[in-house]
Amino acid sequence: MKDQHNGDRRRFLQVMALGITGGINGLISPKFTYAGTGKLITKSIPSSNEQIPVIGLGSSRTFNVGDDPIGLDNVTEVMRSFFNAGGKLIDSSPMYGSSQPAIGYGLNKLAKTKDIFSADKVWTWESDNGPAQMEQSRQYWQVDAFDLMQVHNLVSWEEHLKTLYSMKQQGKIRYVGITTSHGRRHDELEEIMKTQPLDFVQFSYNILDREAEERLLPLAKQRGIAVIINRPFQRGDLIDELVGIPLPTWAKTIDCNTWPQFLLKFIVSHPSVTCTIPATTQVEHVKENMVACFGPLPSHAMRKRMIDYVEKFI
Amino acid sequence: MGEIISYSLSDFILFTDKVYYRQFELYNHAIWPLHLISIVFSLVIIYALWKKPAWAGRLIAVLLTVSWVWVAWAFLFERFYQIHVVANWYALGFVLQAGLITWYGVIKNQFALFVQSQPRINIGLVLLFISLIIYPFIAFITGRSWLQFEMFALTPDPTVLATLAILTLCKVSSVLYVIPIIWLLISGMTLIVM
Numbered sequence: 001m002k003d004q005h006n007g008d009r010r011r012f013l014q015v016m017a018l019g020i021t022g023g024i025n026g027l028i029s030p031k032f033t034y035a036g037t038g039k040l041i042t043k044s045i046p047s048s049n050e051q052i053p054v055i056g057l058g059s060s061r062t063f064n065v066g067d068d069p070i071g072l073d074n075v076t077e078v079m080r081s082f083f084n085a086g087g088k089l090i091d092s093s094p095m096y097g098s099s100q101p102a103i104g105y106g107l108n109k110l111a112k113t114k115d116i117f118s119a120d121k122v123w124t125w126e127s128d129n130g131p132a133q134m135e136q137s138r139q140y141w142q143v144d145a146f147d148l149m150q151v152h153n154l155v156s157w158e159e160h161l162k163t164l165y166s167m168k169q170q171g172k173i174r175y176v177g178i179t180t181s182h183g184r185r186h187d188e189l190e191e192i193m194k195t196q197p198l199d200f201v202q203f204s205y206n207i208l209d210r211e212a213e214e215r216l217l218p219l220a221k222q223r224g225i226a227v228i229i230n231r232p233f234q235r236g237d238l239i240d241e242l243v244g245i246p247l248p249t250w251a252k253t254i255d256c257n258t259w260p261q262f263l264l265k266f267i268v269s270h271p272s273v274t275c276t277i278p279a280t281t282q283v284e285h286v287k288e289n290m291v292a293c294f295g296p297l298p299s300h301a302m303r304k305r306m307i308d309y310v311e312k313f314i
Numbered sequence: 315m316g317e318i319i320s321y322s323l324s325d326f327i328l329f330t331d332k333v334y335y336r337q338f339e340l341y342n343h344a345i346w347p348l349h350l351i352s353i354v355f356s357l358v359i360i361y362a363l364w365k366k367p368a369w370a371g372r373l374i375a376v377l378l379t380v381s382w383v384w385v386a387w388a389f390l391f392e393r394f395y396q397i398h399v400v401a402n403w404y405a406l407g408f409v410l411q412a413g414l415i416t417w418y419g420v421i422k423n424q425f426a427l428f429v430q431s432q433p434r435i436n437i438g439l440v441l442l443f444i445s446l447i448i449y450p451f452i453a454f455i456t457g458r459s460w461l462q463f464e465m466f467a468l469t470p471d472p473t474v475l476a477t478l479a480i481l482t483l484c485k486v487s488s489v490l491y492v493i494p495i496i497w498l499l500i501s502g503m504t505l506i507v508m
Contacts, residue, residue, distance in 0.1 A: 066396040
């Protein structure tokens with residue numbers, strides 16, 4: 001509780017300081033949300049300059065609840081907290097079992113089917129089945145159209161990308177992307193990024209798995225491709241490993257009070273990263289994660305310090 | 315299809331343990347009072363193995379066939395497939411096993427040929443005891459809601475274990491062991507990875 005109160009006081013002082021030092025926007029219309037006070041951190045999608053918050057919401061495992069009414073209501077509450085904190089982008093896939101219908105249930109219940117950045121994937125080895133699968137996904141989500149459609153894990157990507165470009169031209173989707181995870185097939189992904197007119201790319205990156213810093217992230221910057229980062233916590237393993245390890249006191253200078261906030265801010269502070277999509281089943285966790293959407297981001301020097309600190313223990 | 319090699323089992327276990335066990339609770343609620351059928355099936359099988367009447371082999375095979383088909387349709391396809399994208403393939407495997415049991419058990423009557431080896435009988439009886447008597451209480455014993463119980467003829471694991479018990483007690487084609495053993499590996503890995 002003490003930390004929480006200190007955080008509130010600090011944020012209040014930051015808002016005051018914004019006004020005093022000429023940050024008039026912050027004083028005149030500070031954005032108050034569940035997660036924090038101040039301006040929500042957003043980044044632009046290079047191909048359109050549209051701004052999206054740096055923290056999104058993943059749905060792998062966590063939203064796959066079948067037809068369980070308790071599970072569906074829990075998903076809805078997680079989504080409610082996400083939206084209340086200023087969140088926009090939710091990501092899913094046909095591979096995630098019942099996650100798509102669960103998202104649709106929540107969006108419908110929260111009346112948010114039009115106020116979301118919907119990101120889904122096409123995941124079928126038979127490219128002819130792609131359009132039918134995407135239409136089924138759209139019906140599950142109960143949205144008019146997807147904002148972003150991605151080829152999941154590079155599956156039959158040549159054929160699917162042709163379909164997606166055509167859909168984008170027809171206005172059925174707004175952005176085209178491709179995904180991988182767990183550091184798989186980065187060489188192939190790199191070639192695709194070099195040759196295809198992608199709007200988005202999605203892959204894994206976190207404070208310990210930094211292979212993407214070498215080629216993929218600089219390439220995304222160079223090619224003007226927005227980057228979504230999946231598995232920011234190594235599916236929770238990273239958080240488990242950090243349990244019991246004290247957060248450095250200097251983490252407070254970037255408004256991080258917990259390890260998840262620390263790990264998320266590390267990711268989204270990379271200049272090439274557009275957003276990351278932590279997944280959770282818990283309302284408290286989504287509130288905690290969304291705090292990383294506010295306050296200062298670490299500088300290059302601070303990022304190095306963050307790595308050094310974590311690597312001391314893991 | 316080359317891409318599929320890059321997947322690991324954990325990539326397909328895209329549900330939490332809480333959601334997995336909750337499926338049994340919802341399923342039990344939905345199918346009540348079919349649990350009474352499970353008890354009847356269990357008692358008939360125990361009686362048939364104990365008294366060994368002339369019709370024992372075929373009756374046991376029929377009950378196992380019904381159980382495998384029911385589990386394939388009602389649990390694996392109708393329920394588990396909601397949260398597990400490959401559960402339809404599991405259901406197909408269970409239907410295939412039902413076909414094999416029908417062929418070797420009902421048509422060829424191999425379940426009527428009981429083994430004489432005492433160690434093998436002991437193993438079979440222990441497996442049967444675990445699958446029919448112990449398994450329904452595992453949820454309670456492990457601290458989960460007792461409503462998440464799993465019973466023979468209704469859910470996969472106890473059905474597979476009971477089948478392996480009966481196969482151990484009978485002189486049957488080794489082909490009948492393949493799918494149950496594969497299932498035990500899949501189920502075991504799922505429980506570990508989850």
